[in-house]
Amino acid sequence: MPKFTEQEKENIRRAILIKGKELFIKYGLAKTSIDNIVLACGIGKGTFYKFFSSKEELYYEILKNEEEVRETVLNELFRENLSAKELLVSFFHTSFQLVEENPFLQRVFQDGEHERLVRKLPKHIVEEFSKDYTERGIQAVTILMERGILSKEDPEVIVGIMQAIMRIRLYKEKIGNDLFPKVMDKIIEYVAEGLTKEK
Template sequence: MPKFTEAEKAQIHQCLLTKGKELFSKYGLAKTSIDDIVLACGIAKGSFYKFFSSKEELYYVILRHEEKIREQVLGELLREDLSPKELLTSFFKKSLQLVDENPFLQLMFQEGEYERIVRKLPPHLRQETAQEDVEKGMQAVVMLMQRGVLREEDPNVIVGVIKAIMMIRLHKEKIGADIFPDVMNQVIEHVVAGLAVER
C-alpha cells in the first residue's frame, strides 16, 4: 500500500469528502459503494480504509460538516436586529429550509436511514459526537439565555425541544407533505411563544 505525504493525505481526504457528498446526494447511501467513491477519487480501495472504516463513517463525517451550517445561520441571525421571537422563528424556519434545499441532508430524513448509519459507526465516534452535540447545544442555549433571547429554564430541556422540532421532519410523509409547512409553522409559533423572552 502506498505511503502518502501529508499534502497527499489532505488532498485525498478532501476528495473523499467532496466526491462522497456528490455520490451520496445523487444515488443515496445504499446505492453508493466504496468502489464508486475510490474510482471517483482515483485511489485504490485499500487506501480508502486509511481514512475511513466504512462508507457510513464517511457519510457521517460529511453530515457533521453540513450540520455546522446551522451554527452559521444562528450567528448571522444574531447580527440582525431581531426580537427574541423573530430570531427563534427565523432560526427554526431557516434550519428546515436548509434541509429541504440540500439533497445530502434530505437523505437523513428517509425512514430508518439515520439509525442504519449510526449502527455502523465505530463506538468511540458515536460517543464523541453525541457528547459534542450536547455540549454545543448547551453552549448555544446558555448564550441565548445570557443575551435575553431564551427564558431561564433547564438548558437540557431546551436543547431537547430544539432537537424535537428538527426531528419532526422525519415524519413529513406521515404527517402529509401537503400540510407539513402549515403544521411546522404552527409548531414553531407555539414553541417560540413558550421559549422566547417577551420584549
C-alpha cells in the first residue's frame, strides 16, 4: 500500500467525494459501485478503503456536507427582519427550494434512496446522525422560542414536525408534480400559523 503525503491524502479524499457525488447523482446509490468510483478517480480499491469503509459511508459523508451547506443558507434567514410567521414560512420554502436546486439532495428523496442508505449504514452511524440532527434542531428551536418566534412547546415535538414536513417531499410524485406546490403552500401556511405567535 503506497504511503501518501497529507496533501495527496486531501486530494484523493476530495476526488472521491466529487466523483462519488457525480456518480450517485447520475446512477443512484444502488447502481453505483465502488469499482465505478475508483475507476472515475484513477485509484485502487485499497486506496478507497483507506478513506471510506463502504460506498454507503461515502454517500453519508456527501449528504452531511450538503446538509451543512443548507444549514448555512437557512441561517441567513434569521438575519432578515420578518414576522414570526413569515420567517417560518420562508424557512420551509427555502428548504424545499434548496432541495429542488440540488441534484444530490433530489436523488436522496427518490426511489427509496434514503431508506436504502439507512438500511446499509452501520447502526451506530445512523443513530449518531439522527441524534446530532435532532440536537441541532432542538438548539435552533429553543433559540426561536426564546426570541418569541415559536410558541413554547416541547422542542423535540417541533423538530419532529419540521422533519415530517421536509419528508413530504418523498411523496411529490404520488401527490402529483402540479398539485404538490399548492399542497405544500397550504401545509406550510397552517403549520407556521400553529407554531408561531406574532411579537
